[in-house]
Amino acid sequence: MTDAIVVEGLRKRFGEKAALDGLDLVARRGTVHGVLGPNGAGKTTAVRVLATLLRADEGRVEVAGHDVRRRPDEVRGRIGLLGQHAAVDEELSGRQNLDMFGRLHHLGARHARVRADELLERFGLADAGRKAVKRYSGGMRRRLDLAASLITDPEVLFLDEPTTGLDPRGRAEVWESVRSLVGGGTTVLLTTQYLEEADQLADRISVIDCGRVIAHGTADELKARLGGDRIDVVVRDAGQLARVAELLPGGATVDADRRLVSAPAEDRMKALTGVVRALQDAGVDAEDVAVRRPTLDEVFLSLTGRTGEGEPGERTDEGEPRERTKEGV
Known part of the structure; x- marks a missing residue:
């Protein structure tokens, strides 16, 4: 090719x-x-x-x-x-x-x-x-x-x-x-x-x-630059976030606003079943448990320190307002 x-x-x-x-x-x-x-x-x-x-x-x-x-x-x-x-x-x-x-x-x-x-x-x-x-x-x-x-x-x-x-x-x-x-x-x-x-x-x-x-x-x-799959746990009671972070594999992060704890997952199914069992044993009331791959949004944020979404009225690379007509070839 x-x-x-x-x-x-x-x-x-x-x-x-x-x-x-x-x-x-x-x-x-x-x-x-x-x-x-x-x-x-x-x-x-x-x-x-x-x-x-x-x-x-x-x-x-x-x-x-x-x-x-x-x-x-x-x-x-x-x-x-x-x-x-x-x-x-x-x-x-x-x-x-x-x-x-x-x-x-x-x-x-x-x-x-x-x-x-x-x-x-x-x-x-x-x-x-x-x-x-x-x-x-x-x-x-x-x-x-x-x-x-x-x-x-x-x-x-x-x-x-x-x-x-x-x-x-x-x-x-x-x-x-x-x-x-x-x-x-x-x-x-x-x-x-x-x-x-x-x-x-x-x-x-x-x-x-x-x-x-x-x-x-x-x-x-x-x-893959972000370390592969992650397991996310959303709890009903924000007071349980610290406990969930202890139960998840190393490198767990906590988002209190979303009541979310996220951690790396090397083996998708093993991590999922293991975390569900640990949550049940600990009496944690989880609203959602899921294994997911990193999104491009997360990759973009990690690489540039900002999101990729534009705002209305954005400016061109030259610093001038965008024209409202299409450029022809």
Whole structure:
């Protein structure tokens, strides 16, 4: 399997701020590579450089086998970009939107119409193709936006926080579309602040902070950095927390607000049965006992010291307010 994206020593400054400070990243063909990072970590700046929308100060970047700096036109002909905000026209129908994008990409009138119909069918929008986009649900609108980014059948697709603002159903619809794309051979670079999204979709994940990669691997490899499985006990009476901490294996932590005691568990089933028996023998009234794997949220917090969730009105890596329109390629 060859590499679809290769980034080495990427640097980009905006005045005194280093948005990218020696970023290294490799994404294999036909996979989803997730990029996680807190606000201002450099995610969007990296996507803009890879998509030829920004020129890097230093470093080497290859996308689909072509150098971004030396052959930007070759790169543009092989990529698609889905930004954080929809690019479709709400007054036009879904089919009219896709036909327009096809013509803008010089497909020709007939080819544009055929491609529009293909994409509507592919994304489950054929029945809604003649409806105005303003009548679409959030998930349908985002799927149409995703279809528009694929009008030229790109080898590499950049998804910059593609499900921001969607409800769980809409998010699930987009996830299914992304899985279908990758199954067809498309390479996806996904930036997201929804850690569950990276867990669900990404084959490999790069965690970035302050413009550089601070950890990378599969979701399971990243979770293993926190020591594997844990056993959680939630008690009904907070006065029993100290007693439960004594009964659990070494390294137990106590969260008084949640009435929770958590400890490492080397053997899932042995730990579970042993703890349940010990709690019963000690007369502890437990509300819940469970063995779980660490979440990406916990990994993210341990690596960066902060959560990955963004706030409304967040600012870009350059320090300017985010634009409300989608960037085109």
